[in-house]
Amino acid sequence: xxxxxxxxxxxxxxxxxxxxxxxxxxxxxxxxxxxxxxxxxxxxxxxxxxxxxxxxxxxxxxxxxxxxxxxxxxxxxxxxxxxxxxxxxxxxxxxxxxxxxxxxxxxxxxxxxxxxxxxxxxxxxxxxxxxxxxxxxxxxxxxxxxxxxxxxxxxxxxxxxxxxxxxxxxxxxxxxxxxxxxxxxxxxxxxxxxxxxxxxxxxxxxxxxxxxxxxxxxxxxxxxxxxxxxxxxxxxxxxxxxxxxxxxxxxxxxxxxxxxxxxxxxxxxxxxxxxxxxxxxxxxxxxxxxxxxxxxxxxxxxxxxxxxx
Numbered sequence: 001x002x003x004x005x006x007x008x009x010x011x012x013x014x015x016x017x018x019x020x021x022x023x024x025x026x027x028x029x030x031x032x033x034x035x036x037x038x039x040x041x042x043x044x045x046x047x048x049x050x051x052x053x054x055x056x057x058x059x060x061x062x063x064x065x066x067x068x069x070x071x072x073x074x075x076x077x078x079x080x081x082x083x084x085x086x087x088x089x090x091x092x093x094x095x096x097x098x099x100x101x102x103x104x105x106x107x108x109x110x111x112x113x114x115x116x117x118x119x120x121x122x123x124x125x126x127x128x129x130x131x132x133x134x135x136x137x138x139x140x141x142x143x144x145x146x147x148x149x150x151x152x153x154x155x156x157x158x159x160x161x162x163x164x165x166x167x168x169x170x171x172x173x174x175x176x177x178x179x180x181x182x183x184x185x186x187x188x189x190x191x192x193x194x195x196x197x198x199x200x201x202x203x204x205x206x207x208x209x210x211x212x213x214x215x216x217x218x219x220x221x222x223x224x225x226x227x228x229x230x231x232x233x234x235x236x237x238x239x240x241x242x243x244x245x246x247x248x249x250x251x252x253x254x255x256x257x258x259x260x261x262x263x264x265x266x267x268x269x270x271x272x273x274x275x276x277x278x279x280x281x282x283x284x285x286x287x288x289x290x291x292x293x294x295x296x297x298x299x300x301x302x303x304x305x306x307x308x309x
Contacts (some may be wrong), residue, residue, distance in 0.1 A: 001028050003139070010135035017139045022240025026142030026265035029125045034068040036077040038145035039123040042273070043082060049280075050149035052117060054084040059118040061106055062091050063098020063269035065176075065298070066125045078121070088115070095174075096236050096297025097164070098122050098269030099146070103293075103305050104162035106150045121147040122269035129176055131196035140238075141197070142265035146273025157288070157308030161223040163215055164303035170207060173200045174298040208242050211302035213249040215294045219304040220250065227251050229290055234279060236295035237261035237271045246294065258284060268297065285309050 002025045003014035017023055029038070039062060047053065060082075062075040075089035094101040099122035106118035123145035132138050150159075178194035179185050189195060212235065220227060227250040235243045240261055247257050258279045267274060272293050279285050287309055294304040 001026055001142075006139055009132060010138060012135045012139055020239075020241075021140060021265075022243075022259070022261045023139065023265045024262040027144055028127045029143040033125070035064050035066050035074050035123045035125050035145070036068050036081060038125065038143065038270075039074065039078045039121045039147070040081045042123065042145035042147040042277075043078065043119055043121060045277070046119065046147035046149050050151075052149060054082040055086060056117050057082070057084045057087040057119050059106060059109060059115040060084060060087045060089040060121070061102040061118060062089070062121045062123065063094060063102050064091060064123050065093055065095050065098075065268060066128055067091065074123070084119075087119070094269070094297060094301045095299055096238065096266070096268045096271060097295045097299070097301040097303050098297070099272045100162075100293060100295045100303040100305055101164055101301070103148070103150070103159065104164055104303065107159045107162060110150060110152055116152060118150045119147060120150060120273075121145060122271070122273045124268040124270050126197070126266075126268055129195065129197055131193050134193070134196070136201055137197050137199050140266050142267050144264055144267040144270040144274050146270050146275075146277050148273060148276065159305060159307050160225075160290075161219055161306045162303070163219045163222060163305075164301070165211075165215070166299055166301045168299065170300045171298070173203050173207065173300070174198075205239065205242065207300060208238060208296045209245045211296040211300065212236070212242060212246040212294055215296070215302045215304040216246055216250050216292065219292060219294070219306050223306050225290065225306060230256065230292050231289035232279060232284060233257045233292045233294065234272055234275045235293075236297070237264065237275060238266045238296070242296075271295070
């Protein structure tokens, strides 16, 4: 769905969307396809690249805010699609930080010897919970999935450091009010828009800039790494201005920042793994490179991961 398509739906323009967000188009899931379907495709590609089968997996961590259904977990549905019968599974609801949180949890579980091979997925079908009459939000979001395989290794490198944080006091700034136990769906809130994403844009923007900067600075400090040592930063693709502000804060030139927001918009938990996959497959990442992944999401949650490839 391009910005030109959106011009026919709401009062907006390609110029307005591009100038404020950097987004030119986004992918939209058709009716009948859900998060587990996209997670399945991404997982197969990740396992093929890693050279493992579903039987090798003993942990699946899936980050999403758009599950197939409230029950069971989308990770359970994915496990069945993959036939990964040996894997424990869990969903993470950390919004755009879901993949970052998943990497931290998988790393810790593998390091303490409880599991050996983990599949971490970020997937969203945000088009299902977007109000297509709200021009302030419908222009921002897209659908997609990305995945990565983690396993123990004696080779130096891998995940060097992780950092996660949250501030639940800001939850009201970006939310879907209806559909849970506090406000179950009914005829009233189905019609009044409470089942869709609601966002207080300016406040979210300011909080996102601060949180992304903190996550980037904190992971550098924690790991004893200088910004000049970072070969590529892979930020959450929410807004080009947030990405540029984060890079400026740590004095990283934009030619060492991976950006694909123009193609996909904000895909929440899928944003970082989609960008990571594209960076790998386009040879933007080479063995020995230091990669910083950083994200911010509703909740609010934020975090970062430093990897030596």
